[in-house]
Amino acid sequence: MTEKEKNEKKKEYLNRYKNAVKKYNSLQEQEERIRAEMGPGAIEYSGMPKAHKKTDLSDYMVRLEKILYKIADKKREMQEIRLEIEDKITDIDDGIQSRVLYLRYIRFLKWEDICVEIGYSWRQVHRAHSQALKKMNID
Template sequence: MTAKEYLNRVRRQYYVVKRAEEELTAIKADILSLKASSMTEHVSGTKESDLADKYIRLERYFDTVTAEWDKLIDMRIEAKAMIRTLPDETQQAVLYARYINCGRWEDIAAGMNYSWKHIFRLHGKALQSFAAIHQSALDN
């Protein structure tokens, strides 16, 4: 695996978590609208148990989101430790901004007061340094 592939795993996991959180929010909203509609209807039946079942399923989905968060936190801790071993602090900052904070290139360039071109050059050098230092970990 390359340094970029390794670091992109962290970035992708962030988006997995965000999508799962968005789905969880949508499911909560759907359940709340079901609850509101069931309160206005006075029909006998199993509406209460159906709603309880949905809450149980929501809890299971919440557990899934929590597991994805745990995975992201573990990945970030490992990647941060590896990034900190780079001797150049500017290269560390570029990798941290891109892969840990999931920054966009234009935001990273503006935040560091560099041109895009220079950020890409720094990024390339940072990946080379990262790969040289952590080659054995990347090979596993």
């Protein structure tokens, strides 16, 4: 495997956290949508549920419960991935290199923002990123 292929594999590994966060956010949006669909119109003032858009309130509750379980699972998975990646990042001795990886893959900063954050040029940041990837061990 070439050095470039190894680095791509490491980037993929590091991007797992970003992907998990996106999925988690998507699940939260689904929860919000279900709650909005349930809305106050789904319950009569007598306190009795009524049919709502040809779907019982109980159907919404089942969907909501499934989403809530998925959210809890994804949150746990997301936290585990983050801790695992942070552990790999902290194993890198060079403070700047580990900081670049942290800002890029944990805080999701753009390259320009990383340059401003650490006070390095674009080229220096990319060099530090490349060197950090070479040092990082994901096996």
